[in-house]
Amino acid sequence: MFEDVAISLKIAVEAGTPILLASLGEIYAERSGVLNLGVEGMMMLGAVVGFATTLTTKNPILGVLLASLVAALLSLVHAFACVSLKANQVVSGLALTMLGVGISGVLGRQFVGSPLPVRVAEASIPGLSDIPLIGKALFSHDPFVYLSYALVVILWFVLYKTKLGIEIRAVGEDPSAADAAGVNVALVQYGCVALGGALAGLGGAYLSVVYTPAWIENMTAGRGWIAIALVIFAMWDPLRAVIGAYLFGGLEALQFRLQQALFFGYRIPVTLLGSLPYIATIAVLVFASSEAVRKRIGAPSALGKPYFREERVF
Amino acid sequence: MxxxxxxxxxxxxxxxxxxxxxxxxxxxxxxxxxxxxxxxKIKAGYIYVGPIGDYGWTHAHDQGRKIVDEKYDWLDTVYVESVSEADCPRIIDKLITEENCDVVFTTSFGFMDATIEAGEKYPDKIFFHCSGYKRGANVGTYFAEFYQLYYLNGLMAGALTKTNKVGYVAAHPIPEVIRHINAFAIGVKEVNPDAKVYVVWIHAWYDPTKAREAAEALIADGCDVLAFTEDSPTVIEVCEEYYAKGQPIYAFSHYSPMYSYGPNVTVSGQLVHWEVVYDDILTKIHDGTYTSQNLENVDYWWMLHEGAVELGCDFGMPINPKFEDALKAVTVTDTKTGHGTMSVYDLVMLRLEQMKAQPAHVAKVENGQLVWELGPIEFDPFTGPLYDQDGNLRVADGVRLGHDDLWTMDWFVDNVVGSPTG
Structure with a gap:
């Protein structure tokens, strides 16, 4: 039983890692006031670039790095449209998703079904992995999971404890005030959107290079959308995103274990189990959509609104 | 002048x-x-549902196409890959009008209605649809069947499991997959009446991510032998990873030779030879046996006897030599055909020979209607008594299931855990 729980937690952490990475990036983009609905597209592009690079160079690190870079470049299209051209962020983000999904499908056609010659091995952390329950659940993973732990802490620290973090939050709350205080609004927003793209690409590459590992068209299968919902679930806080990501990841991976389970003599329908992450996402969106809740949980006030310098504010 | x-x-x-x-x-x-x-000279066009680079269905069909194309001078072939159901009619038109194909093979169940409609639209061309049940004067059907192989894999799984829990990662809950799971479970039960087969549905033909998660879930629940219906070697790879970690989990490869993905864990598997079916169809079109007038009752349902399928995880290797000793160490008594007590290894070989020797099902035409009759085979896995999961006797002692029962199967035998409706 004990071992069982540990294995379930371990699976939840691994399944949650791509979602966690993508939502960490989206938290930064949204904290700077730019809503990027293109996460799914950027993840998908990251997945195909990461897989193709790893397949041809046999170097997963290079694959993951290139995936982040390419996804960041794609996100700059969104930054250019929304920050420089003040376009509608929802429309631009949706376009980005379609673009990313389409490009990855075309690029990846020749890689469908190719097995990856190199594998990212599991590296248990000596000492820590011997702790009962926690050791197996948290410290018996591949290096990329540890990287995600580090990113959570670093991104949380930067956002709340550094001058840069204050600037990012200020831009997202009130860009004109931040501008008046000498912050380069456009630069901060460009930077945050690019970081969001890089992390979404990293999440996608984790899926295709480490977790599965294989490339299949449409393989992110909605994880990008879950990552966006998770940002609200986490109330724009990198630490809270961890809990949500593992919860959503766990729901997705554990549905296969629950298929065997009987509850009071009844078997839960598989279709219901499969839709649990989406039901949870809708529940969170409904809860977080009211204006009062949004204010209280600290949604960036300027989220989704383009900033026009010198515009009169009433 | x-x-x-x-x-x-x-x-x-x-x-x-x-x-x-x-x-x-x-x-x-x-x-x-x-x-x-x-x-x-004949030109044959092939329409594939997936990319030829997948590691299962489409790849196997394309191998078959290549072999017959090289074998016959009078044959030219073309193919179109990754065709969606909606695109099928347009691709058929293209193959007939632009490529001037005489014969079109449509290799996915979802292409059935489009193929029948094309048959009416081009009455002087010949069509063959794989895995469907609708035919016409110029539309025949064909399928290479795995249930005998799944049964043989089940015999080995029953002998190798130590936890008495055998896992099955299953694609979609349709009769074909249910039939294969049941054949596998019947094999498991014959060798090991205490073992159960745990089924997890992933609702996809090709999805390595889900296949991995499902395999890990089954292993976490205590399964130590896995079989699957999914077009990637993912389940084998998961088992090989567990083996490397010191927890051996054994597996049976599906559709393509997957031995190289897990030489330490792959016991056996199911292999297909579509070229055998394509060879027969195209030769008969070439010599005039099949025309665009007489295909109404032409249906191929070929198995071991016809050479359309092969037992093994690699061509020419029915059982991974690594597992020979383990399978020879377990003895069983052949209660079904009365050949006495022997090792599981010998039982597998005996059953293989029995099923190769005679056809399991034979197509006959009666009163202008196609009828599948039971073949004169010494042994077939789907022979009663068979009970369903609720303990009801579904097939009486000594009775054999025929084509129609097997093609509409929607119930699990009694040693399967899981729902047949997905």
Whole structure:
């Protein structure tokens, strides 16, 4: 039983890692006031670039790095449209998703079904992995999971404890005030959107290079959308995103274990189990959509609104 | 001017004219006559649902296409891959009108209605649809069947499991997959009546991510032998990873030779030889046996006897030699055909020979209708008594299930855990 729980937690952490990475990036983009609905597209592009690079160079690190870079470049299209051209962020983000999904499908056609010659091995952390329950659940993973732990802490620290973090939050709350205080609004927003793209690409590459590992068209299968919902679930806080990501990841991976389970003599329908992450996402969106809740949980006030310098504010 | 001049001019003109005509006719004969002589050349078009680089269904069909294409001079082939159900009619039109195909093979269940409609639209062309049940005067059907192989895999799984829990990662809850799971479970039960087969549905034909998660879930629940229906070697790879970690989990490869993905864990598996079916169909079209008028009752359902399928995880390797000793160490008594007590290894070989020796099902035409009759085979896995999960007797002692029962199967035998409705 004990071992069982540990294995379930371990699976939840691994399944949650791509979602966690993508939502960490989206938290930064949204904290700077730019809503990027293109996460799914950027993840998908990251997945195909990461897989193709790893397949041809046999170097997963290079694959993951290139995936982040390419996804960041794609996100700059969104930054250019929304920050420089003040376009509608929802429309631009949706376009980005379609673009990313389409490009990855075309690029990846020749890689469908190719097995990856190199594998990212599991590296248990000596000492820590011997702790009962926690050791197996948290410290018996591949290096990329540890990287995600580090990113959570670093991104949380930067956002709340550094001058840069204050600037990012200020831009997202009130860009004109931040501008008046000498912050380069456009630069901060460009930077945050690019970081969001890089992390979404990293999440996608984790899926295709480490977790599965294989490339299949449409393989992110909605994880990008879950990552966006998770940002609200986490109330724009990198630490809270961890809990949500593992919860959503766990729901997705554990549905296969629950298929065997009987509850009071009844078997839960598989279709219901499969839709649990989406039901949870809708529940969170409904809860977080009211204006009062949004204010209280600290949604960036300027989220989704383009900033026009010198515009009169009433 | 001489009187003769116009005459001579006429003669020259006539000679020139004849020469031009002769060159024209000669050229025509030289260019077109060989084509006319080889009018019996056949062009076959293949429509695939997936990319030929997948590691299962489409790849296997394309291997079959390549083999027959190379074998016969009179045969030309073309293919279109990754065709969606909605695109199928347009691709059929293209193959017939632009590529001038005489025969079109549509290799996915979802192409069934489009194929039937194309058959009506192009009555002088020949169509063959894989895995469907609708036919026409110029539309035949064909399928290579795995249930005998799944049964043989089940015998080995029953002998190898130590936890008495055998896992099955299953694609979609349709009769074909349910039939294969049942055949596998019947094999497990024959060797190990205490073992159960745990089924997890992933609702996809090809999805390595879900296949991995499902395999890990089954292993976490205590399964130590896995079989699957999914078009990637993912389950094998998961088992090989567990083996490397010191927890051996064994597996059976599906559709393609997957031995190289897990040489330490792959016991056996199911392999297909579509070229055997394609060879037969195309030869019969070539020699005039099959025309666009007489395919109404042409249906292939080929198995071990016909050579359309092969037991193993690699061609020519029915059982991974690594597992021979383990399978020889377990003894069982053949209660079904009365050949006495023997090792599981010998039982597998005996059953393989029994099923190869005779056809399991035979197609007959009665009153202009296609009827599948039971073949004169010594042993078939789907022989009663068979009970369902609720303990009801579904097939009486000694009774064999026929084509129609197997193609509409929607219930699990009693040692399967999981829901047949997905």
């Amino acid at each position: 001489s009187e003769k001049a116009p005459k001579r001019r006429l003669l020259v003109a006539a000679i020139v004219l004849i020469a031009i005509l002769a060159i024209g006719v000669g050229y025509y004969l030289w260019v077109y006559a060989p084509a006319a002589a080889a009018a019996a």
